[in-house]
Amino acid sequence: MVKSIFVGNLAWSAEDDDLRNFFAECGTVIRVRIMKDQETGRSRGFAFVDMDADEADAAIETLNGKNLMGRPATLSEAKAREPRRS
């Protein structure tokens, strides 16, 4: 099972590989996607990371507030697109 992690407070120069390496130390990164402006091509400052549920939970608690590209990363479970509950 995979879980989506919301990553905020990203550096403008952050790329998918940077986030992948950042999360890779806590588990296996399945998918990394940085939200970038489609018109300007610049980073919006946040991204989403898909990892195994156990590893994602561990990553959020372990890498949350850690130093990412010189800035404290804001990690949280993504829940905006598909809400829980039926």
Added chain:
DNA sequence: GTTGAGCGTT
């Protein structure tokens, strides 16, 4: 050569 709260796309 910028900015900074925020939840996406095949």
